Amino acid sequence: METIERKPRNREQIRSGILKTAKSIARQEGWQAVSIRKIADAIEYSAPIVYEYFDSKDVLLDEIRSEGFRHLYQEYDRIINLYRDPEKRLYEISLVQWEFARQQPEIYQVMYNLGGALCTMPIYESESMQAVSRIVCKTIFSFIPKAEDSIKRLYFQWWSISHGMIMLAMLLKDEQPFDQSEQIYRESMRRFVRDLR
Amino acid sequence: METIERKPRNREQIRSGILKTAKSIARQEGWQAVSIRKIADAIEYSAPIVYEYFDSKDVLLDEIRSEGFRHLYQEYDRIINLYRDPEKRLYEISLVQWEFARQQPEIYQVMYNLGGALCTMPIYESESMQAVSRIVCKTIFSFIPKAEDSIKRLYFQWWSISHGMIMLAMLLKDEQPFDQSEQIYRESMRRFVRDLR
DNA sequence: CCACTCAATTTAACACCGTTAACTAAGTTT
DNA sequence: AAACTTAGTTAACGGTGTTAAATTGAGTGG
Numbered sequence: 001m002e003t004i005e006r007k008p009r010n011r012e013q014i015r016s017g018i019l020k021t022a023k024s025i026a027r028q029e030g031w032q033a034v035s036i037r038k039i040a041d042a043i044e045y046s047a048p049i050v051y052e053y054f055d056s057k058d059v060l061l062d063e064i065r066s067e068g069f070r071h072l073y074q075e076y077d078r079i080i081n082l083y084r085d086p087e088k089r090l091y092e093i094s095l096v097q098w099e100f101a102r103q104q105p106e107i108y109q110v111m112y113n114l115g116g117a118l119c120t121m122p123i124y125e126s127e128s129m130q131a132v133s134r135i136v137c138k139t140i141f142s143f144i145p146k147a148e149d150s151i152k153r154l155y156f157q158w159w160s161i162s163h164g165m166i167m168l169a170m171l172l173k174d175e176q177p178f179d180q181s182e183q184i185y186r187e188s189m190r191r192f193v194r195d196l197r
Numbered sequence: 198m199e200t201i202e203r204k205p206r207n208r209e210q211i212r213s214g215i216l217k218t219a220k221s222i223a224r225q226e227g228w229q230a231v232s233i234r235k236i237a238d239a240i241e242y243s244a245p246i247v248y249e250y251f252d253s254k255d256v257l258l259d260e261i262r263s264e265g266f267r268h269l270y271q272e273y274d275r276i277i278n279l280y281r282d283p284e285k286r287l288y289e290i291s292l293v294q295w296e297f298a299r300q301q302p303e304i305y306q307v308m309y310n311l312g313g314a315l316c317t318m319p320i321y322e323s324e325s326m327q328a329v330s331r332i333v334c335k336t337i338f339s340f341i342p343k344a345e346d347s348i349k350r351l352y353f354q355w356w357s358i359s360h361g362m363i364m365l366a367m368l369l370k371d372e373q374p375f376d377q378s379e380q381i382y383r384e385s386m387r388r389f390v391r392d393l394r
Numbered sequence: 395c396c397a398c399t400c401a402a403t404t405t406a407a408c409a410c411c412g413t414t415a416a417c418t419a420a421g422t423t424t
Numbered sequence: 425a426a427a428c429t430t431a432g433t434t435a436a437c438g439g440t441g442t443t444a445a446a447t448t449g450a451g452t453g454g
Contacts (some may be wrong), residue, residue: 013269027354028417032315034440035439035441036440037439037441039385043237043390045403046404046405047404047441047442048404048442049402049403049404049438049445050351051441051442051443052403056442057441057442058248072286112364112368113311113313113368114310115310116310116313116314116315117313118312118313122371123369124368124371124372137394152373155214155383156365156381157362157372157385159361159366160361161357161361161365163361163365164356164357164358164359164360164361164362164364165353165354165357166355167309167357167360167364168357168360171310171321172320174321175321175335176349176353181353184350184353188357189353195198223404232410232411232412233411233413234411234412240433241434243412243433243434245415245432246432246433248412248413249431249432250416254413255414324416384407
């Protein structure tokens with residue numbers, strides 16, 4: 001009886017321990033330093049154990065990427081339930097994305113294959129990423145009810161500005177203070193949202 | 198007499214052969230597949246020879262990055278000498294950047310540590326990258342003569358939109374046709390330039 | 395209590411990686 | 425001819441992702 005319960009729980013603990021360790025190493029030493037053996041050492045198992053939970057390093061990274069998009073989705077969902085005004089919604093969603101990239105840069109990196117991280121699973125096949133796309137597109141649509149194609153264009157533009165600024169801010173953070181980049185980001189996203197009217 | 202001339206020329210040939218091979222492998226198999234041994238095999242030498250030309254894989258990548266920025270600089274310079282109108286200049290510069298990323302994606306990747314490429318030399322310490330920044334800033338200034346801080350803000354915005362769209366277009370190229378992304382890019386850059394007035 | 399099974403886990407191995415030290419062979423200088 | 429320089433190689437170190445085989449250990453039927 002107990003074993004039936006304890007075994008699966010341990011499995012889940014080990015699994016999340018692997019994910020947690022991978023992210024922790026990436027945060028401290030960068031994704032190029034994340035190795036299966038190092039993860040195994042940290043969770044006090046031998047390397048092959050990791051393969052009992054993830055078929056390869058690639059699917060491990062894919063899981064972290066999906067976690068990231070799911071987290072983003074939840075935050076966007078929260079914003080939408082919090083505000084009624086579509087303009088406010090899109091702006092707040094933009095700010096959430098900035099905050100996410102700021103607080104968990106290593107996850108943001110693996111989501112977009114930045115800074116040496118490489119997850120070979122195509123990002124557009126990720127269900128969790130598509131869910132994020134849908135929720136933002138829906139927000140834009142509730143704002144400007146146009147044809148699907150137009151919405152996709154606007155979404156692509158919004159995504160580009162947001163992602164472009166976040167990426168450059170990360171890349172230049174030692175030259176241009178992050179807070180200064182954030183100020184420009186806020187202004188740009190506000191203007192983008194305003195210009196949608 | 199001959200040796201004094203032939204030796205340096207051969208040296209230069211080998212050196213550029215290494216660079217060419219690295220880019221070629223990256224283009225065909227991605228940066229994660231670029232290894233010193235594979236490069237050495239291709240140029241028909243043993244691996245340690247590569248270290249006679251580059252202190253490490255990292256400085257090899259740094260050289261390719263610098264080559265990329267120098268190429269971009271030359272193109273920007275050409276545009277500036279070709280057109281007088283600052284508006285036209287900035288727009289054409291934007292198009293050159295798109296074309297560069299389209300034709301040599303593997304170089305664009307190493308310039309920004311995209312898609313698994315990792316050059317640990319900080320990008321903002323690259324002289325060739327700073328030269329590119331200066332020439333674009335100058336173009337914006339000839340357009341809107343404002344304080345240096347304002348110019349840097351505008352440059353950051355221009356760079357973000359351009360780079361963000363290029364990056365996303367590359368990432369989504371199998372879902373959203375590149376030509377379609379290019380259309381949105383042209384429209385966005387045109388609008389950015391127009392809004393500068 | 396012994397033998398057996400079965401699952402969990404580890405060890406050992408393979409082929410690769412970046413990098414360096416030691417070595418070889420050829421040519422040049424003295 | 426002997427010593428030195430140069431170009432290039434082989435071999436090695438410690439690391440990587442990954443897999444097959446060996447090992448451990450606990451529970452079970454005889």
